[in-house]
Amino acid sequence: MRERILVIDDEPNIVWLFKEIFGDAYEVLGAQTAEDGLRAAWDHDVHLVMLDLRLPGISGLQALQELKAQGHQGPVIIMTAYGEVKTAVQAMKSGAYDYITKPFDVEELKHVVQGALRYAKLTTEVTRLRQELEEKFRLKNIVTVSPKMIELFSVIERVSASDVCVLIQGESGTGKEIVAKAIHYASSRKDKPFVPVNCAALPEHLLESELFGYEAGAFSGARKTKPGKFELAHGGTVFLDEVGELPLPMQPKILRVLEENQIDRLGGTRRLPIDVRVVAATNKDLREEVKQGRFRQDLYFRLAVFPITIPPLRERKEDIPVLAKHFLKEFADRRNMAALTIAEDAMEVLVSYPWPGNVRELKNIMQQLSLLCDGPVISKRDLPAFLWDPDWPSHGSGILGQASVPAPWAELEEVLDDEAGLGLPQLKQRAWAAIEKELICRALAKFQGNRTRAAQYLKVSRRTFYTKLKEYGLG
Ligand SMILES: Nc1ncnc2c1ncn2[C@@H]1O[C@H](COP(=O)(O)OP(=O)(O)OP(=O)(O)O)[C@@H](O)[C@H]1O
Ligand SMILES: [Mg+2]
Known part of the structure; x- marks a missing residue:
């Protein structure tokens, strides 16, 4: 849509001049009285108003106030004859954006008009962003x-x-x-x-x-x-x-x-x-x-x-299914894909897991699944083992349990991008392995290489820990 400039001036050649200068880039509307101008501003979406101070009937200053009163939000530039600068300044105090004196210097006019339109665009943008933000954080x-x-x-x-x-x-x-x-x-x-x-x-x-x-x-x-x-x-x-x-x-x-x-x-x-x-x-x-x-x-x-x-989430388990679906949809929307759905057996697992990391942990798991699941339905065997296996040495807080909190997304995405030729199951395996290895390295670093303490920290048995070390070539 072309931006619209409304020129309110009783001299027809001023309107003509605006059409000459700006007609190609913008839509120029003309009005010869304040009354007509106010009506035009009311009827059309006007981005910029050029307002003459000396008008027959309602004066320019009054028209300015009326414009604001009827909800016009864009900038208003006052056009004054030489020697009327005082009134122009008064108009600025009542909310005009700028003023320009007649006769016009065409370059100056272009500069002022374009500046005002840019300003109008920015203010609308700020308002829009603010509304978006407000919308995003509404309680609902x-x-x-x-x-x-x-x-x-x-x-x-x-x-x-x-x-x-x-x-x-x-x-x-x-x-x-x-x-x-x-x-x-x-x-x-x-x-x-x-x-x-x-x-x-x-x-x-x-x-x-x-x-x-x-x-x-x-x-x-x-x-x-x-x-x-x-x-x-x-x-x-x-x-x-x-x-x-x-x-x-x-x-x-x-x-x-x-x-x-x-x-x-x-x-x-x-x-x-x-x-x-x-x-x-x-x-x-x-x-x-x-x-x-x-x-x-x-x-x-x-x-x-x-x-x-x-x-905590475990005390409002009824929220788990709605949140899980909400996050799957959010991630799918972001990647322009259809959202995964959750099979009944998987949902049972999610609902009975205690979620020590609460909603954030659930959100991270849903993100992992969005990336790794061969979909379109998430079944129990797609879920990380610590969620459903009570024999997992660390139900809820084991190696991968910890991974679910500070999620190493960058790495996952990298694995996926690099190895795009592989099938998803292999990719999934690799991704889990990458996370596990990373966690083991971090735990070892944290305890200066002390394996017993690292194993305790990760809540796995020493035996499992040693097996993993070998598996990842760290032993
Ligand atoms: N009820 C909910 N609906 C939608 N998203 C939620 C809900 N609760 C939490 N989240 C999301 O879960 C994540 C964690 O929430 P938030 O950061 O508000 O938690 P927090 O209590 O401040 O956590 P911390 O104590 O770790 O700082 C955020 O991404 C948030 O958007
Ligand atoms: Mg917080």
């Missing part, structure tokens, strides 16, 4: 049929509207982060940033500057002023992930920010007011951490104004 996109979760969501929906601190507790992989995002995107802060901070990722001194920012010269190396996460989230939400790992000395500093809604940049001389909502998450039992003296009670009470707990 969190897949569940569990009554416990649905109940939880009705509570979350209500709490999203207010500004209270929410503490999300739950085992690793239960969905704490997507719930935190859903809270943000369901709140009135949704158009402002959602800023995650992983409290476990940084040592104390770096965490402080990360959170609160610093002024130039605050320490050697601080050449430029840098805003902290709290500042960046102004108007939005800060997500304190793994808050249980927050170093003790940092805790009173966070508490102070929450109580006073102000931050101190490192090396700063004045306090900056901030407006953020805090959502925190942890997979630890924070109350227990408080008892043990590892977490301050006052901060705990401040964060846990509204505590919610996401149940």
